[in-house]
Amino acid sequence: MNHVFYLSSAIALLGAALAMACRNAFHALLYVVVSLLAVAGIFFSLGADFAAALEIIVYAGAIIVLFIFVVMMLNLGQRAVNREDDILTPTMWIGPGVLALALFAELVVILIRGAGGSTTGIGVGPKDVSLALFGPFVIGVELASFLLLAGLVGAVYLGSGARSTGGER
């Protein structure tokens, strides 16, 4: 399982890096999908099957599809690629590069100290996850559902076109 873990991690990192560096928005989203699938692979190798399946269903299967939907509607062409060219100058990479380097240094320190766990952990089934979520962590689930409900109400309000104040007559 260690090999699966390292392979998935490498693909996830490479996919994320290419997603940032890609000038075409559609191709960048495809790299994000690859990265998310690789993250699901990491979860599988750690024994978290349930989290892996949800990662694919929710992130790769739904959220990124919505992103792709928007990009398809916008019909970005060569103009958008040129604009990306203007933004992605070599000097632009300095700031993110320094920050990423700091994170990388932290990671190396942690790895040297040997705090990382083994990948051959015990499998966590869907039942265990649910018992934990609706037992000790139920407040988190409730808060998340509040947030989602608020988002839903906001979306309905914005989408209904029923605003009478502030808009054009």
Place this chain on the structure above:
Amino acid sequence: MIETGGHLLNVVIVLGTVLTVAAFLIWYERRLLALWQDRYGPNRVGPFGLLQVVADMIKIFFKEDWVPPFADRFVFVLAPMAIMTAVLMSFAVVPLSPGIWVADSNIGLLFILAMSSMTVYASVLGGWASNSKYALLGGLRSAAQMVSYEVFMGISLMGVVVLTGSFRLIDIVEAQSGLWNCIPQFFGMLIFAVAGIAETKRVPFDLPEAEAELVAGYHTEYSGMKFGMFFVGEYLGVTLISALTVILYFGGWQGPLLPPIVWFFLKTFAVIAVVILLRASLPRPRFDQLMAYGWKVLLPLALLNLLATGVAVLL
């Protein structure tokens, strides 16, 4: 060593069976449609026209495999592969009969949902990469349709999961030895069937490829075997949905007298015949009707079904 050999044999058996069934469905569908429309259908090549599939295959292999110059070449080639890979991956956790399965996963049902949510990329990528208006409209429609119908598909399946207490498909089949799930989960079954047909983009939910408005929708620009892969992918999807309906709601391989594998195939082909009958009898709705039906009728029904099942299990 024997175990590995057995696994490999199972992989070959499942893959071979599934691909043969998907190819055979081309003949099955055309004959059944012909029967319901008072005509003969393909009946010249081989006995009962069975070799029509072979003739079609030879024809499609010899067609020119053309990539339009205005297309995004890499994504264009990737799209048909996506549908075949995603659907074939789902079959890895489908148990055909006792002992004949590729993987025995304890999240089998979730894995199938995950893979079926990946099939949306085939039509979306194909529609975008073709760089033509009809294909793009088809891709947009398919993205909206599949993301919406996936939601009710997932929720409708949860009724079965609540009754069984497991995502493992083998557990679900074995839990139905007394009473098939199609009776306590009748509404769940109906919602699952509708959502499943919408996921495979078949008539009456074939708006992404509606030939009256969009030429052929997201695969307008495809030709030769690339189109063939979309085509076979659709039939694989129908096989998957029918096999899943049998496993989840009709007791899988269980049945008296006949061997389990025969029962499984009899039931699966019966469900496929219903899917084809729907194509023969129903007209295509408008796109806004499709979306409204999904969100305003199926979603509340699926939630109510889950609620009722939960209450019944708790009491």
